[in-house]
Amino acid sequence: MTRRSVATRHGIEDAAGLIPNVRTCARCIMDETADDIVFDEQGICNYCTGFLAKKAKHIALDEAERQRRLASMIDDLKRSSRGKRYDCIVGLSGGVDSSWSLVKAVELGLRPLAVHMDSGWNSELAQNNIANLVRTLGVDLHTHVIEWPEIRGLMEAFFAADVIDVEVLYDNAMLAVNYRQAAKYGLKYILAGTNIATEGVDIPKRWNWYKSDKRNIVGISRRFGGPKLRTFPAISTLDTARYVIVNGIRWISFLDYLDYKKAEALEVLTRDFGYKPYPHKHYESVFTRFYQGYLQPYKFGVDKRKPHLSSLIMNGEISREEALRRAQGIAYPSEKEMESDRLYFIKKMGWSEAKFEDYMRRPEMPHDDYPSEAALHQRLLQLYRSLDLKVGRLTWS
Numbered sequence: 001m002t003r004r005s006v007a008t009r010h011g012i013e014d015a016a017g018l019i020p021n022v023r024t025c026a027r028c029i030m031d032e033t034a035d036d037i038v039f040d041e042q043g044i045c046n047y048c049t050g051f052l053a054k055k056a057k058h059i060a061l062d063e064a065e066r067q068r069r070l071a072s073m074i075d076d077l078k079r080s081s082r083g084k085r086y087d088c089i090v091g092l093s094g095g096v097d098s099s100w101s102l103v104k105a106v107e108l109g110l111r112p113l114a115v116h117m118d119s120g121w122n123s124e125l126a127q128n129n130i131a132n133l134v135r136t137l138g139v140d141l142h143t144h145v146i147e148w149p150e151i152r153g154l155m156e157a158f159f160a161a162d163v164i165d166v167e168v169l170y171d172n173a174m175l176a177v178n179y180r181q182a183a184k185y186g187l188k189y190i191l192a193g194t195n196i197a198t199e200g201v202d203i204p205k206r207w208n209w210y211k212s213d214k215r216n217i218v219g220i221s222r223r224f225g226g227p228k229l230r231t232f233p234a235i236s237t238l239d240t241a242r243y244v245i246v247n248g249i250r251w252i253s254f255l256d257y258l259d260y261k262k263a264e265a266l267e268v269l270t271r272d273f274g275y276k277p278y279p280h281k282h283y284e285s286v287f288t289r290f291y292q293g294y295l296q297p298y299k300f301g302v303d304k305r306k307p308h309l310s311s312l313i314m315n316g317e318i319s320r321e322e323a324l325r326r327a328q329g330i331a332y333p334s335e336k337e338m339e340s341d342r343l344y345f346i347k348k349m350g351w352s353e354a355k356f357e358d359y360m361r362r363p364e365m366p367h368d369d370y371p372s373e374a375a376l377h378q379r380l381l382q383l384y385r386s387l388d389l390k391v392g393r394l395t396w397s
């Protein structure tokens with residue numbers, strides 16, 4: 001068994017960067033806090049090796065081949081949208097990856113509908129970034145708003161359940177909204193900011209849950225007195241299968257078709273679209289920021305900066321030394337900002353300090369201690385593979 005980094009406030013230094021007695025990969029910065037990490041004789045791990053395998057399979061290595069793949073995908077996409085109001089959906093979170101997807105889609109002559117999901121936690125920065133972007137590009141934006149009492153009730157239930165992936169709620173709703181809009185306009189393509197360059201190092205399985213697990217959401221909500229789903233646009237494994245097989249909708253990791261470099265994208269976004277950067281990946285939502293920067297390291301002993309920064313190493317964007325430096329210490333620019341988010345979280349959820357402390361102290365419970373569609377999902381995955389269907393990142397992303 002590997003030692004999990006200590007999930008206490010005091011253990012933050014431990015949860016980040018190089019941890020004594022915990023083995024770290026010689027090439028990336030993944031370490032034994034990922035339960036299933038394996039090292040070869042050179043001390044290189046399965047996570048960064050997996051990155052290279054994915055890159056070889058999905059990203060064209062030479063420029064001509066890349067251009068050919070991109071042109072062929074765009075051709076198919078345009079053919080599929082003839083006579084339609086839009087060509088495709090672009091899912092927009094306000095982060096660099098999805099913002100860049102929208103910019104490139106427009107640059108390539110597509111007429112996208114931008115789709116955004118508002119769960120009540122957007123940072124002001126993200127709201128401004130999204131508004132500036134769609135205005136400058138002249139793109140229509142569909143925003144789905146989940147009513148706050150409902151999302152708060154669901155989150156309450158997930159916290160009471162002590163499961164690790166509270167973001168299943170956001171991700172499930174986001175998938176649902178994108179598929180619904182695609183079906184509504186008869187579109188076959190959803191271009192997403194999911195990509196190998198910045199996300200190709202997998203998030204360890206224990207750190208995440210399967211995102212189309214509506215049964216898990218409903219089951220946890222019921223068990224802990226949460227709300228019935230009304231404005232929350234849930235998607236189940238079978239809904240997903242229906243969208244993919246019956247509606248023929250494809251989820252495209254669009255940036256894999258481009259020569260995507262995050263730093264270059266950020267430079268152009270900042271210069272031409274009034275975009276303001278966030279301190280870390282996925283920090284466009286205040287909750288995501290607090291979840292990844294506080295709840296995950298202190299309650300669950302998990303630090304997502306490690307896979308994120310490892311992807312950037314493997315994509316040749318930063319050195320391993322730089323990644324180690326950036327993964328050290330707290331996941332906030334300062335203690336003050338971290339405490340300010342903690343107070344914001346407590347206030348917004350209506351919690352007391354005692355309730356927060358109690359939550360932080362309780363041990364993790366596995367998602368499949370509650371009703372789940374994970375087994376059905378595994379069986380469908382085999383079917384998809386045999387049919388060679390690309391369902392994109394609907395799995396344990």
Ligand SMILES: [Zn+2]
Binds near residue numbers: 027028046047
């Ligand atoms: Zn590695």
